[in-house]
Amino acid sequence: xxxxxxxxxxxxxxxxxxxxxxxDQTTNVTRVINGPATFIRQENEVVLLGPERMITIPPRxxxxxxxxxxxxxxxxxxxxDETSKQVKLRHSELEIRTTAEPxxxxxxxELKERVTPLTVVAADSALxxxxxxxxxxxxxNRRIAGDEWLFEGPGTYIPRVEEEAISVVHAVVxxxxxxxxxxxxxxxxxxxxxxxxxxxxxxxxxxxxxLPGVYEQVVDTLDSFVLTEKDALHLRASRSFKDRFGKSRxxxxxxxxxxxxxxxxxxxxxxxVVANVEITTLNNRQYAVILNPVDESGKxxxxxxxxxxxxxxxxxxxxxxxxxxxxxxxxxxxxEGLILxxxxxxxxxxxxxxxxxxxxxRWMIRGPTEYVPPVQVEVVxxxxxxPLDDNEGIYVRDVKTGQVxxxxxxxxxxxxxxxxxxxxxxxxxxxxxxxxRDPLADRSRRGPSxxxxxxxxxxxxxxxxxxxxxxAVQVYDYKEKRxxxxxxxxxxxxxxxxxxxxxxxxxxxxxxxxxxxxxCLLLGPDFCTDIxxxxxxxxxxxxxxxxxxxxxxxxKNSAEDAARLFAVPDFVGDMCKTVGSRIRGAVAQVQFDDxxxxxxxxxxxxxxxxxxKGKIRDAFLFPNNNLCITNVDIQSAEPVDQRTRxxxxxxxxxxxxxxxxxxxxxxxxxxxxxxxxxxGALERQKIEDEAAAEGSKxxxxxLQALSAAVESxxxxxxxxxxxxxxxxIEGEAAVEQARLKSQAMDIExxxxxxxxxxxxxxxxxxxxxxxxxxLEKRSKLDELEASKFAKMVHSITPKVLGEMARAxxxxxxxxxxxxxxSSTLITDGKSPINLFSTASGLIGTGNFLDNK
Numbered sequence: 001x002x003x004x005x006x007x008x009x010x011x012x013x014x015x016x017x018x019x020x021x022x023x024d025q026t027t028n029v030t031r032v033i034n035g036p037a038t039f040i041r042q043e044n045e046v047v048l049l050g051p052e053r054m055i056t057i058p059p060r061x062x063x064x065x066x067x068x069x070x071x072x073x074x075x076x077x078x079x080x081d082e083t084s085k086q087v088k089l090r091h092s093e094l095e096i097r098t099t100a101e102p103x104x105x106x107x108x109x110e111l112k113e114r115v116t117p118l119t120v121v122a123a124d125s126a127l128x129x130x131x132x133x134x135x136x137x138x139x140x141n142r143r144i145a146g147d148e149w150l151f152e153g154p155g156t157y158i159p160r161v162e163e164e165a166i167s168v169v170h171a172v173v174x175x176x177x178x179x180x181x182x183x184x185x186x187x188x189x190x191x192x193x194x195x196x197x198x199x200x201x202x203x204x205x206x207x208x209x210x211l212p213g214v215y216e217q218v219v220d221t222l223d224s225f226v227l228t229e230k231d232a233l234h235l236r237a238s239r240s241f242k243d244r245f246g247k248s249r250x251x252x253x254x255x256x257x258x259x260x261x262x263x264x265x266x267x268x269x270x271x272x273v274v275a276n277v278e279i280t281t282l283n284n285r286q287y288a289v290i291l292n293p294v295d296e297s298g299k300x301x302x303x304x305x306x307x308x309x310x311x312x313x314x315x316x317x318x319x320x321x322x323x324x325x326x327x328x329x330x331x332x333x334x335x336e337g338l339i340l341x342x343x344x345x346x347x348x349x350x351x352x353x354x355x356x357x358x359x360x361x362r363w364m365i366r367g368p369t370e371y372v373p374p375v376q377v378e379v380v381x382x383x384x385x386x387p388l389d390d391n392e393g394i395y396v397r398d399v400k401t402g403q404v405x406x407x408x409x410x411x412x413x414x415x416x417x418x419x420x421x422x423x424x425x426x427x428x429x430x431x432x433x434x435x436x437r438d439p440l441a442d443r444s445r446r447g448p449s450x451x452x453x454x455x456x457x458x459x460x461x462x463x464x465x466x467x468x469x470x471x472a473v474q475v476y477d478y479k480e481k482r483x484x485x486x487x488x489x490x491x492x493x494x495x496x497x498x499x500x501x502x503x504x505x506x507x508x509x510x511x512x513x514x515x516x517x518x519x520c521l522l523l524g525p526d527f528c529t530d531i532x533x534x535x536x537x538x539x540x541x542x543x544x545x546x547x548x549x550x551x552x553x554x555x556k557n558s559a560e561d562a563a564r565l566f567a568v569p570d571f572v573g574d575m576c577k578t579v580g581s582r583i584r585g586a587v588a589q590v591q592f593d594d595x596x597x598x599x600x601x602x603x604x605x606x607x608x609x610x611x612x613k614g615k616i617r618d619a620f621l622f623p624n625n626n627l628c629i630t631n632v633d634i635q636s637a638e639p640v641d642q643r644t645r646x647x648x649x650x651x652x653x654x655x656x657x658x659x660x661x662x663x664x665x666x667x668x669x670x671x672x673x674x675x676x677x678x679x680g681a682l683e684r685q686k687i688e689d690e691a692a693a694e695g696s697k698x699x700x701x702x703l704q705a706l707s708a709a710v711e712s713x714x715x716x717x718x719x720x721x722x723x724x725x726x727x728x729i730e731g732e733a734a735v736e737q738a739r740l741k742s743q744a745m746d747i748e749x750x751x752x753x754x755x756x757x758x759x760x761x762x763x764x765x766x767x768x769x770x771x772x773x774x775l776e777k778r779s780k781l782d783e784l785e786a787s788k789f790a791k792m793v794h795s796i797t798p799k800v801l802g803e804m805a806r807a808x809x810x811x812x813x814x815x816x817x818x819x820x821x822s823s824t825l826i827t828d829g830k831s832p833i834n835l836f837s838t839a840s841g842l843i844g845t846g847n848f849l850d851n852k
Contacts, residue, residue, distance in 0.1 A: 012039040012047060019104035020050030029086050030107040054102035057115055061099065062159065064113035068095035069106050078106075094161045121153030124171035124209045133162040148214045171209040177224035179266045180204040188215040201269040224264040225257075225276070232315045233257040233265055234274040241270045254318035274318070282310030282326060287372050289323040290316070305375035332367025335385035339364050339416045344376040364416035385413040393462030395421035395496055404496035406462050421496065422459035429500050430457065432519050439468055439520045463494040471520040472554075474501035474566045485562035488520070501566055506573035509545070513573055521565055524551030525630070528572055532580045533640065540592040541640040546603070548579065549631040553621065561626060568625045575627060579620075582606045599634055607632050643775055654767060658760050669753050673746065680742035687738055691731045698724050 014020055014035030022039070023030045023046045030048060033039050041047060057063055070079045070088040079088045089108045097103075105111065121127055129151055131143040143149075143162070150169065151157050157165065174180055181203055184196035190213065196202070201219065204210055212218055225233050234256055237249040245261065249270075256277065257265050267273050282288060293306040294317040305323070308314065316322070330338055342348075342357040349355070350363065362380070365371060373379050386394055393408030396418050404421045414420065425433070434457055467473045467488035476483045479497035486492050494500070500519050507515030510531040529547045536542070555561045568574050586606030587595055595602060601616070607629065608617040620629040639645040705720035793801070 009047075010041045012041065012051065014039060014051045017054045017056070017102045018051040019054060020052075021048040021107055022046070023048050027084065029084050031085075032087075032104055032106055034104060048107075052104070054104050055111065055115070056102045057097060057099050059099045060118045060156065061115050062096055062118060063111060063115045064161075065095045065097060065105070066093075066110040066112040067091050067108050068093065069109065096159055096161055098158065119157045119159075119165065121151060121155050121157055121168075123154045124211060126150040126152040126169045126211055127157055128166045128169050128214060129163050130166050131163050135160075135162040150211070150214050152211065169212065169214075171211040172218055172221065173209050174204065174207055174221075176207055177226070177264050177266070178205075178207075179222045179224070180210055181219040181222055181269060182212060183217045183219050185215045185217055188213060190216065203266065203269060205266065222266055224266040225273070226264050227257065227259045227262060229259055230279045232259075232277040232279070233267075234277050234318055235267060236272045236274050236318075238270050238272055241268070243268065243271070256315055256317060258315065277315055279313050279315055280322070280326065281313045282308065284311045285329050285331075286310045286326050287329060288326050289375055291321045291323050292319050293317075294320060307372075307375050309372060330371045330373075330379070330382070332365070332369050332371065334368050335411075335413065337364050337366045337383045337413060338371060339380040339383060340373065341378045341380050342376060343378050346374065346376040348377075362416045366413075383414055385411050387411045391464060391491060391493070393493060394460055395423050395462065397421040406493075406495055408462060408493065420460035423463065423494070423496065424459070425463065425499070426502070428517060429502055429519070432502070432517060433463065433465055433500075439471065439518055439522070465492045465494075465500070465519060466490075467492055467520055470523050472523060472562070472565055473520045475499070476501055483563070483566075485559075485565065487556050487562075503566075503569070505570055506576065511573055511576045513570060516572075523554065523565075526550060528576070529635070530576045530580065532583055534584050534587040536587055536592045536595055537589060538591050543636075543638045543640060544583065544603075545635040545637075546579075546583070547633040547635055548575065548629050549633075550575065550627060550629050553626045553628050564625050566625075568622075568627075571622075571625055571627050575622065575629065578622075579607055579629065579632075599637065603634060604632055643778075651768060651771065655764065658764055662757065662760060665753065665756055669749055673749055676742065676745045676749075680738060680745075683738045684735065687731070687735045691735070694727050694731050698727065 012020060012033075014033055014037045016036045018035040020033040020039060021030055022033055022041070024044060025046060026044045033050075034054075035051065039047075055063065067089045070090055071077060072079055080086065081088055087106045087108070089106075091108075094112060119127065127150065129149055131145050131147045134142075134144050136142050148166070151165075159165070172180055181201060182190075184198055184200045186198050188196050190196055190202070191204075191210070194202075196216075203222070227233060234254065237251055237253045240248070240250050242248050249255070254274065280288065287307065287309045290306040290308060291304075292300055292302050293304055294300050300317075300319045332338065340363055342359055342361040345356070345358050347354055348357050350365075357376070364383075388394065388407070388409055388411060390409045393406050394412065395404060396407055396412075396414065397404045397420075398417055399419055400417050465473065467486055467490045469489045471488045473486045473488075473492055474483055475486065475492060475494065475498050477495065477498045483501070503516075503518045503521050504514050505516040505518070506513050509529055510533075527547055527549050529545065532544045532546060534542050534544050552565060554565060583603055583606050586602055590598075590602060605616050608620050611617055618630070621627070701720060701724060708720075
């Protein structure tokens with residue numbers, strides 16, 4: 001605010017309402033020069049401040065001056081020091097100055113607070129004032145430091161140095177049906193002149209604005225509870241007091257305020273609102289039982305009960321509780337009943353007679369009627385008649401004897417000594433009974449069974465199961481310790497102590513146990529397929545897929561045959577194991593070639609066996625359960641080893657080729673044999689014809705000789721006879737020669753055929769042995785190679801292998817990095833280069849090397 005004057009200047013023109021501070025360096029006294037004036041500075045004087053504008057306080061304003069000048073109490077003049085003529089100050093004191101003529105600040109005075117408007121206190125508000133010094137106010141009240149009071153409006157507050165304004169207090173507006181809850185912060189007098197002690201609370205219900213006192217704290221603004229014919233207020237006393245109706249209340253006491261007492265109610269400071277109670281209304285078909293009722297004198301009877309019948313409306317008094325809420329009167333039809341139990345001794349009227357009931361008695365009333373139970377009676381259960389069809393039933397247990405029986409095919413209502421008996425079933429049996437799986441059509445399914453959409457099973461209903469055609473179900477009675485077998489089609493209904501026998505069969509290929517679960521046993525004819533691993537005498541291992549046709553030979557009228565059906569739990573697994581062992585034993589005694597050629601006969605003979613004549617039997621019967629295998633079908637036979645499978649395929653192809661060549665040679669030999677036979681027959685016929693011709697010629701010659709005999713002599717007859725004999729001998733020799741030649745050619749052809757057959761067999765045996773040696777050689781080479789590789793990896797270690805794999809790229813990257821080359825491109829100069837894609841690749845490579 002102040003500014004230092006220019007001390008080099010000698011003339012100072014002070015305008016009106018301005019002032020200067022001049023220091024006399026000779027006396028070291030500072031004086032004030034008020035304007036308007038022209039001040040000529042002397043050599044020993046220094047202007048410390050000014051010219052400065054005087055402080056002007058407009059109306060309704062004030063300012064605070066620190067270290068004010070000391071004035072004469074009577075004249076109001078400024079007091080000066082008689083020796084130095086210096087203005088006297090009240091050091092460390094404050095002075096509040098209001099509207100006056102403009103005034104300067106004397107040397108040492110400070111403007112503590114600028115010119116500030118006076119505080120205007122509005123109506124319904126007040127300033128909270130606190131005394132900081134002891135003083136007596138303008139009204140003659142003595143104020144001690146720390147006292148507090150209110151400056152209530154409307155008015156303008158003029159501050160004093162002995163007091164300070166803490167805060168503004170506003171009045172609280174109290175509306176109709178409202179009250180103000182106040183608390184005394186210290187001992188004080190309220191607006192009504194009542195003495196209040198520290199911590200005391202009270203209510204102000206006067207409508208309008210209420211300005212709390214300086215030692216009054218507003219705790220809360222309370223709204224009144226509007227009471228109607230259907231609502232009441234439940235209150236509790238927090239301490240002993242007398243309520244607004246003049247009734248004394250003790251600590252913890254509870255009571256109701258209803259519309260009969262007040263239309264609206266504001267709880268007092270010592271009253272707690274527990275709840276808003278609604279009226280309880282009963283119609284002519286309802287009733288209620290009240291626990292711990294309140295009598296007419298207002299006292300509560302603990303442990304007692306009170307029956308209230310409709311039509312009626314009432315409020316529950318504090319401590320009263322409805323036992324089960326508002327209950328409807330029991331209206332029973334012809335097929336309904338109530339089971340009752342007495343909790344106390346009382347006299348009852350039952351069917352027109354008076355009966356004495358003792359605690360624990362049970363009885364039943366039947367409809368049609370309506371019934372309201374007394375407080376001494378408990379309604380145990382409401383029962384209805386259960387309608388049952390011919391194929392429906394329920395399990396009933398007598399609670400006195402514990403005996404369980406099944407009621408089937410009639411409408412039945414349980415008596416008071418009976419209850420429904422929930423029959424437990426094993427989890428797997430329950431899934432099989434209530435699943436959607438058909439025992440016949442879905443017998444090969446392996447997945448989990450799908451439950452029916454009917455929901456949870458009613459465990460009190462008689463369990464029934466429909467046995468399909470050509471099937472059997474075994475039911476065991478654990479009480480009688482006997483079993484019965486039911487053949488389909490039929491309906492099985494379980495008794496209370498009966499359970500189904502679950503059939504657990506092997507399934508899959510190869511067979512695994514417990515794969516198929518069923519309640520019924522199919523009697524067949526049916527089939528099953530299994531995979532058997534066999535090994536021939538020459539150690540050829542094969543997977544043999546075999547299918548068996550089976551059926552049960554059972555007399556349905558024989559109880560012994562029916563019991564045998566379930567003698568073997570897993571007849572499929574037992575059958576497959578037995579037949580498989582027979583097949584493996586039979587195949588182990590023959591070579592692969594023999595098995596390959598006669599597999600069907602070997603397997604059928606091993607399964608069915610041979611009779612006394614060496615003929616294969618037609619069936620194989622298991623005597624334990626009368627299971628009969630009627631047929632065995634070999635579906636496939638595959639070697640276990642892949643290499644053996646490949647070698648066998650090559651051998652089969654080679655055998656086919658050899659067989660084809662042999663058949664071709666046999667056919668060719670047969671054709672040649674037939675040709676030679678035809679030629680021999682032709683030669684024989686030719687010789688026979690020549691012989692016949694010679695015979696005819698002989699006869700001619702004989703006739704000629706006979707005719708010439710007459711003419712010739714005995715010599716001529718002898719010559720003719722000798723020539724005829726020679727011709728006969730020559731013809732017979734030619735015929736014998738042709739026959740011997742034909743036999744020689746036949747022997748030669750058979751010898752050639754035997755030679756070719758032996759050569760083919762020797763070649764086939766050589767190739768098979770060569771393949772076996774090649775397989776053995778390959779197997780040993782693979783084992784040596786695997787062992788060599790494993791030893792190399794073990795000796796080098798995986799870590800060294802990783803380092804060797806990374807050595808090349810890392811060395812190249814480090815070499816390029818050492819040369820300062822981020823990427824390279826090598827070309828022969830002949831092939832064109834795409835510089836765009838090449839540049840992008842070089843940039844990527846450089847980034848990779850930089851990252852490395």
